[in-house]
Amino acid sequence: MRKHNFSAGPAALPDAVLRQAQEEFRDWNNTGASVMEHSHRGEHFLQVATEAENDLRNLLDISDDYAVLFMHGGATAQFAAIPLNLLGTAKTANYLESGHWSRRAIKEAEIYCQPNIVAQLNNNKQGINLPPIAQWRIDDKAAYFHCVYNETIDGLELESFPDVNMPLLVDCSSNILSRPMPVERFSVIYAGAQKNIGPAGLAVVIIRRDLLDRAHPLTPSILNYGTVATAKSMHNTPPTFAWYLSGLVFKWLLAEGGLLAMQEKNKRNAASLYETIDSVDLYSNNLAKSVRSKMNIPFLLADERLNKPFLEQADENGLLGLKGHRSVGGMRASIYNAVPIESVQVLVAFMRTFAKEHG
Numbered sequence: 001m002r003k004h005n006f007s008a009g010p011a012a013l014p015d016a017v018l019r020q021a022q023e024e025f026r027d028w029n030n031t032g033a034s035v036m037e038h039s040h041r042g043e044h045f046l047q048v049a050t051e052a053e054n055d056l057r058n059l060l061d062i063s064d065d066y067a068v069l070f071m072h073g074g075a076t077a078q079f080a081a082i083p084l085n086l087l088g089t090a091k092t093a094n095y096l097e098s099g100h101w102s103r104r105a106i107k108e109a110e111i112y113c114q115p116n117i118v119a120q121l122n123n124n125k126q127g128i129n130l131p132p133i134a135q136w137r138i139d140d141k142a143a144y145f146h147c148v149y150n151e152t153i154d155g156l157e158l159e160s161f162p163d164v165n166m167p168l169l170v171d172c173s174s175n176i177l178s179r180p181m182p183v184e185r186f187s188v189i190y191a192g193a194q195k196n197i198g199p200a201g202l203a204v205v206i207i208r209r210d211l212l213d214r215a216h217p218l219t220p221s222i223l224n225y226g227t228v229a230t231a232k233s234m235h236n237t238p239p240t241f242a243w244y245l246s247g248l249v250f251k252w253l254l255a256e257g258g259l260l261a262m263q264e265k266n267k268r269n270a271a272s273l274y275e276t277i278d279s280v281d282l283y284s285n286n287l288a289k290s291v292r293s294k295m296n297i298p299f300l301l302a303d304e305r306l307n308k309p310f311l312e313q314a315d316e317n318g319l320l321g322l323k324g325h326r327s328v329g330g331m332r333a334s335i336y337n338a339v340p341i342e343s344v345q346v347l348v349a350f351m352r353t354f355a356k357e358h359g
């Protein structure tokens with residue numbers, strides 16, 4: 001029996017996609033071999049690769065001004081690829097520090113430059129929040145502006161982006177494809193696959209083509225955006241199975257009604273979880289309402305000693321992956337595209353019953 005999966009990443013995949021992959025696992029498209037056993041340069045896999053890119057372009061409405069890259073190494077490889085490719089002669093780059101993953105991006109950037117931290121989290125009576133954009137200290141001479149759209153661990157999703165006179169780069173690892181987004185607003189959009197796209201091992205990078213030729217001469221070729229773009233993401237052997245499965249997810253999203261349909265479902269799921277957390281005394285979420293994530297919802301129990309029984313009983317009720325990140329504690333429900341409304345209904349009902357029994 002498959003359980004209701006709230007894992008943060010690797011995370012739930014659509015059941016229909018897993019079934020299809022299972023059906024064609026050993027003999028794919030009547031080729032007599034699995035997709036993993038074909039050359040990445042053969043006509044069969046090339047078709048998978050092309051369709052995946054086209055379907056992603058359709059879903060996000062990506063214009064031809066952008067290249068779409070399928071790269072190795074998850075989002076963490078991009079933390080290095082970005083300064084290597086985009087610093088140019090600048091000594092600094094702007095980084096918004098909105099939580100765990102922006103700190104990881106900053107730490108990697110420190111190898112290559114002196115990042116300028118434009119703003120950090122504060123905690124006032126509205127809860128954990130960022131200062132208003134007008135107060136951010138943006139360095140106009142920096143090479144670019146980097147931010148994390150959705151902080152997967154902290155549960156903070158940006159409300160808006162600053163107008164800057166430099167490339168605006170965004171890590172969308174945990175909220176890409178959760179709803180439509182204005183691609184043209186950004187110079188680089190990137191995401192590790194294992195949250196809202198497909199299996200781990202792959203990152204999608206959407207990059208304005210005029211930024212493809214700026215890499216530092218010491219950039220490793222597999223991290224060089226220009227090299228990867230010219231080779232159509234096949235400078236070396238790509239993670240073919242992850243690419244194929246991500247392609248199946250894109251087709252599933254299109255069949256489900258695209259990103260507007262996902263937005264509707266995700267909004268409903270987030271609203272019913274926050275409503276439960278806010279109305280039941282046992283639970284709390286300490287982020288300012290305006291920046292609460294619609295994808296990763298952390299919550300604390302009023303008494304830490306209840307964490308263990310909560311997780312045990314959740315598991316008995318078929319609810320998986322609710323333990324919060326060790327740096328934050330408590331619980332976290334990740335409600336990506338593949339998490340259906342019924343799963344959140346089961347979770348909410350469980351949370352209310354648990355609170356009645358332990359409140």
Ligand SMILES: *Cc1c(COP(=O)(O)O)cnc(C)c1O
Nearest residue numbers: 074075076101152171173174192
């Ligand atoms: C998970 C995550 C990362 C790191 O992804 P890896 O694929 O493990 O490198 C980076 N940024 C965000 C926002 C994430 O959620």
